[in-house]
Amino acid sequence: MFTTAKLMKKTKEKEHYLKEIYRLEANGQSISVSGLSSVFGISKSSVSNMVKKLVAMELLNSAPYKAIELTLEGRELARSIVAKHRLIELFLVEVMGFDPENVHEIAEEIEHIDSPPFFRKVKQMLGQRDIDPHGSPIPDVNF
Ligand SMILES: [Zn+2]
Numbered sequence: 001m002f003t004t005a006k007l008m009k010k011t012k013e014k015e016h017y018l019k020e021i022y023r024l025e026a027n028g029q030s031i032s033v034s035g036l037s038s039v040f041g042i043s044k045s046s047v048s049n050m051v052k053k054l055v056a057m058e059l060l061n062s063a064p065y066k067a068i069e070l071t072l073e074g075r076e077l078a079r080s081i082v083a084k085h086r087l088i089e090l091f092l093v094e095v096m097g098f099d100p101e102n103v104h105e106i107a108e109e110i111e112h113i114d115s116p117p118f119f120r121k122v123k124q125m126l127g128q129r130d131i132d133p134h135g136s137p138i139p140d141v142n143f
Contacts, residue, residue, distance in 0.1 A: 012112050015081050016040075017050055018059060021070055022078035030067040083141040084119055085111040086132035091122050093133045100133040119143040 020039060024031050033051060037044045051068060054060040059074035070078060088107040092098040098106075120143045130138050 013050065014054060014057075014059075015077075015112055017054060018070065018074055018078040019081050019085075021060070021068065022075065022082060025070065025075075032068060036068075079139045080141045080143070081111050083139040084113075086136060086138040087119065087122050087126065089132045089134070090126055090129060090138070094129075095125060103133065116143040 037047045061069045085107045088110045089103040092103040
C-alpha cells in the first residue's frame, strides 16, 4: 500500500539521483553505476535498480559501456530541484536570518515540495538574486 510518506521517500530518492548526476555532469565528470555507488555509499545493484527506474521514466539515458546521461526532461527536473535548493538556502539566510552553515539540511527537505506558487513567491521575495549563500549560481527556473 502506498502511503504519502512512502511516496515522498521514493520521490526524494529519485530527485537526489537526478541532482547528483546533474552536479557530476556540470563538473564534466562521466557518470557510471560504480561512480554513483561510491558517491552514495550504496551497492551497485541498488544504484542499477534506480537507474533502470529513471530510464523507464525517461529521465536518464543508459546503454551498456556508455556513460549515464540525463535526458532533456531529466536535466530540466534536476535544474529545478537545484534551483529550489539554492533559493531556499538564500531565503533562509537573507530573510529568516539563518547562519549559512545551518541551511543545507533544511533545504534538502524543502527542495522536494511540489508547489510552484510557493517557489514563485520565494523567488519573488528574493528579487534578482542569482547566487546562493555558498557562492553557487541559482539556475533560472520559471516555477
Ligand atoms: Zn545545500
